[in-house]
Amino acid sequence: MEETEQKADELASRCRVGTMGWGYADWSGSFYPAEVASRDYISHYARTFNAVEIDSTFYATPRETQVKHWAKVTPETFLFCPKVPRxxxxxxxxxNAEADTRRFFDTMRNLGAKLGPVLFQFPPDFTCTELDSLFAFLPQVKKWAGADIRVAMEFRHRSLIGGDVSQALSAHEIALAGADYVVMPRRFEITSDFVYLRLIGRHGAYPQHRETQGDRSADLSRWAEVLKExxxxxxxxxxFINNDYEGFSPYTAEKMQALLGIKANVRPSDVQGSLF
Structure with missing residues (x-):
């Protein structure tokens, strides 16, 4: 019994669970107390979860001051996993993406030790016809990332599943992001020393995101078992879990935390106040 508990604790210590983004207005009055200002959402979020995927960086590289603010108001052990700009x-x-990739990496390095893996999310029309571009990019992106940035990639076309793509990612120690997404088969393949799993669901499945509206407990249990095995x-x-998975990703993420034996991240007193 004691050995089993030790194994469970050891697994929990190696797992991070969070949501895709944190700045949703629908979460005010549900996950966030109504009186919490939007600028303080991330520090409040970090009281419950130990990691977050940054969705806003998909649209543009943020200002350095913004990145430093995120680092300032979260616990020492917290991780941010930014999506590369589209x-x-x-x-x-x-x-010809070197300059923009380097600029993004350098900006996100302002997170210091709180910078987790960086995610490259590819569009559905990025297919095997562009393998030459992908294979030429892999050694370059690893060079630009250096020793301090880990890289994960998510593909959304079936022609990029397995085979040469997986071998190439493995050769460069880049994680193939697993996904539970309606347009792709569920997959889990390890190509690096870390695992990056995205539970997405179907976009637009729920009109609002203030409460859970679906029940995917069986799927969550299955994914937890996959991680354990x-x-x-x-x-x-x-x-990382999307609002579209069950309608309200904080609730879903808390369920996954429980399945993996992860306790709430910190006490409120451990989080520094807002800079502004």
């Missing part, structure tokens, strides 16, 4: 993946499609193969697992 300029790089959707518009440039990895071609494969634990010897990775050093860290990061799981």
């Amino acid at each position: 300029l790089i993946t959707h518009e440039l499609r990895l071609i 494969n634990a010897p193969q990775y050093r860290q697992a990061l799981v």
Whole structure:
């Protein structure tokens, strides 16, 4: 019994669970107390979860002052996992993307030790016809990332599942992001020493995100078992949940925390106040 508990605690210490983004107005009065100002959402969020995927960076590289603010108001052990701007993946499609990628990496380095893996999310029309661009980009992005930035990639076309793509990612120690997403088969493949799992659901499934509206407990249990069964193969697992998975991602993330034995991140007194 004691050995089982030790294994459970050890797994929990290697897992991070959070949501995709934190600045949702619908969460005011539900996850966030109504009196909490939007500028203080992230510090409040970090009282419950130990990681977050930054969704806003998908639209543009943030200001350095904003990144430093995020680092200032969260606990020492907290992790931010930013999505790379769509300029790089959707518009440039990895071609002539060095300057923008380096600028993004350098900006996010202002998070210091709180910078988690950086996610490249590719569009559905990025297919095997662009493998040459992808394979040319992989060694370059690892060079630009250096020793302090880990990289994960999520593909949304079936032609990029498995085979040469997985081998190439593994060769460069880049994580293939697993996803539970309606347009793609559920998949879990380890290509690095960390696991990056995204529980997305179906976009637009719920009209509002103030409360849970679906029940995917069976799916969550299945994913938790997958993480437990494969634990010897990775050093860290990061799981991020979208509002569209059950309608209210904080609730879903708390369920996943419980399944993995993760306790709430910190006491409120451990979080520094707002800079502003």
